[in-house]
Amino acid sequence: MGAEMLTKSIMPIFLFLVYSLFEVERQHTLVVTLLNWKSDMMVYHGQIRVISRFLNDFFKKTTDACKGSLKPTSCPLIAQPPKFTVVSGEKMRIGCVWETLACLTSAIMVLNSCTTAAGEVTTCSGIVPMVYRNDKISITDFGGIGDGRTLNTKAFNEAIYRIKHLRRRGGTLLYIPPGVYLTQSFNLTSRMTLYLAKGAVIKATQNTANWPLIAPLASYGRGRERPGGRYISFIHGDGLHDVIITGENGTIDGQGGVWWNMWRRRTLQFTRPNLIEFKDSRGIIISNVIFKNSPFWNIHPVYCSNVVIRHVTILAPPDSPNTDGIDPDSSSHVCIEDSYISTGDDLVARNIWWGV
Numbered sequence: 001m002g003a004e005m006l007t008k009s010i011m012p013i014f015l016f017l018v019y020s021l022f023e024v025e026r027q028h029t030l031v032v033t034l035l036n037w038k039s040d041m042m043v044y045h046g047q048i049r050v051i052s053r054f055l056n057d058f059f060k061k062t063t064d065a066c067k068g069s070l071k072p073t074s075c076p077l078i079a080q081p082p083k084f085t086v087v088s089g090e091k092m093r094i095g096c097v098w099e100t101l102a103c104l105t106s107a108i109m110v111l112n113s114c115t116t117a118a119g120e121v122t123t124c125s126g127i128v129p130m131v132y133r134n135d136k137i138s139i140t141d142f143g144g145i146g147d148g149r150t151l152n153t154k155a156f157n158e159a160i161y162r163i164k165h166l167r168r169r170g171g172t173l174l175y176i177p178p179g180v181y182l183t184q185s186f187n188l189t190s191r192m193t194l195y196l197a198k199g200a201v202i203k204a205t206q207n208t209a210n211w212p213l214i215a216p217l218a219s220y221g222r223g224r225e226r227p228g229g230r231y232i233s234f235i236h237g238d239g240l241h242d243v244i245i246t247g248e249n250g251t252i253d254g255q256g257g258v259w260w261n262m263w264r265r266r267t268l269q270f271t272r273p274n275l276i277e278f279k280d281s282r283g284i285i286i287s288n289v290i291f292k293n294s295p296f297w298n299i300h301p302v303y304c305s306n307v308v309i310r311h312v313t314i315l316a317p318p319d320s321p322n323t324d325g326i327d328p329d330s331s332s333h334v335c336i337e338d339s340y341i342s343t344g345d346d347l348v349a350r351n352i353w354w355g356v
């Protein structure tokens, strides 16, 4: 919090301590009442008006900033900023001073935390800059075939290998043209954009037998559903930075039905795969993509920072087990906005470490 902010937040409290007594009139309306019970502390209406105008400006500014900030949910006052009005008279209600003061202080603290966040970034999506990449490759350059039957695992791996090792300045965009690209799970790399054209579908294979296993997360100590390892997410990112998944609302389809049935029949050996997981990563944008029928959770950022998820659509049948929409997990600066989520379980569930 900057010195200016500090002064701004302490000033009103100080002024009110000295000059006035106020009460919470309606839900979000604080009414300033003149406290002129000490003759040597003459307070004029004008001064109070200045203070209340200052406070109103202050709240308006902070709540406006708050609307575009990282933590809109931490701003309970955002919908209706408190309004200060001046009431003349000599009301004295000593009893409610401390209560009201506590309320005001916490309100200012909440708004301050929003303002601090908003001071660094003006909108939610601004926490990760959208990068435009000059170097572009298409999955078809690597033998990708979008016929819905051909397995494209090799094409994805080779395209991403090329991005990782050629290291073009500014990163590389991998274009997925319209078509249905069946594939096993694959790993992303840093400084890449996975771009799904309109009508492009990246579809997970239903062959669960060959699905790779990875170690459980350290903070869980075991798989989320079953002991031991866990199936790697369909699209996976580990230790990455500057990754964008976007396009013209193409689809990432997990074909989760086979996994849901294994869960229902209790034949799962290990924890089901998430549709997308980023682990120990930063600077991630996921936008304008449709996620469909995830085997388990849809989007799982874990131990990540600076993740923006916006304009996404997440769909799974209402009876599909544990198909959470977005599960930010032990991560910081995760921003989710303007998305449509309809799944079988939680829409957005914030997780923290468990098992430790």
Ligand SMILES: *[C@@H]1O[C@H](CO)[C@@H](O)[C@H](O)[C@H]1NC(C)=O
Residues within 6 Å of the ligand: 186, 187, 214, 232, 236, 238
């Ligand atoms: C994908 O990433 C995981 C986790 O880092 C790793 O265990 C696995 O070997 C990688 N797979 C490939 C094909 O590189």
Ligand SMILES: *[C@@H]1O[C@H](CO)[C@@H](O)[C@H](O)[C@H]1NC(C)=O
Residues within 6 Å of the ligand: 247, 248, 249, 288, 289, 311, 312, 313, 338, 340
């Ligand atoms: C994609 O979907 C999002 C969310 O529904 C929507 O806001 C956006 O306009 C769509 N974009 C395109 C290119 O269709």
